[in-house]
Amino acid sequence: MLSSPVINGLNHLLQDAPWARERLMPFAGRSACVVLKPVEISLGIDAAGYFTESATDDPDVSLELPIGSLPKLVGGADALMSDIRISGNADLADALGFVLRKLRWDGEEALSRLTGDIVAHRAVATARNVIGWQRQTARNVIDNLAEYFSEEQPVLVKKTLLEDLGGEAAALRDDIARLDKRLKKLESAKR
Template identity: 30%
Template sequence: MDYDPEVPKQLARMEGRVIELHFQQLELSLYMIISADGLDIREVFEGKADATISGTPLALAMMNIQSSTSSLLSGDVVIEGDTELAAQFQTFLKAIEVDWEEPLSKITGDVLAHQFGNLVRDVSGWVRETTKTTAINASEYVREEQNILPSKFEVNKFKAGVDDLRLSVERLEAKVQRLMAAKLNLENDSKRK
């Protein structure tokens, strides 16, 4: 696995804990047993998981792409048990690239696992593109249609104007100081005479 340096620390905090991912429509559960070395993914686990994350396969995949809060608030994903552990686990998953097709293929077969992987990739790409397009459209709407935000050109022109004004004020201040010094010198010269 290729991941950032924070991941071993995250694993250490969760070591010995068990998380159940329950895919509702498939009535399938995968158990993630966390160790310092990584995840041991099993189809069967004797005992009770510390946290259970349930949802449709698509909802669980989307939870890793979007904010977990939106998935939870919509009711598409349900967390039972240790919610803090579930949040830590989600942070861990976002930090690494996991090939879910491999362990899933052992349970569902290669074809279904590959189709699921394609679906997740397609949906995640669509979500990223839609989010990006929506942000651009919203920005253009606020800037162009509502005239609430200035354009980059207008901001740059304003900043240049502020810089010019500051330089002019500094020059004026220097000129005033020179004039005051000259006046003071004249007064001192007239007192000496």
């Protein structure tokens, strides 16, 4: 049910990436299963290097990603690589991993087919500027809230103050331990 839209999307990306199709061509007729529980997507590879729906229940390689690892996607696809469990053909897994990590949608190229190069370039540049502005605004809001809660309404403690407090507490602990030893020494000398 979910496989067809995913395969169509991947094939749309592969259409503009001959390097990726060349990397997949040697694995024609092989299959892979990508598991993100509870979703499983079975992929086959055809002779032209495109993905097809897999007709086999026994894939050549299985790539399983725990759903708890998805927040790492913010750091990019490479951040997820340590959490993926691979079983099966290592060469096919390597080729799939390389292609899926490097495959990117070129929105400007796709839009230029509909509107022309100049309009597409300006539209994408405007979208990048708007996204950059939103990111900067979000950073500013977070910085301002952190400053407010650490300076104006001290609910948060600055890291340097916390480290200073930790150092003072350790020094006090050491002083108390030394005082305790002196007291014990004096008590033993009294007897």
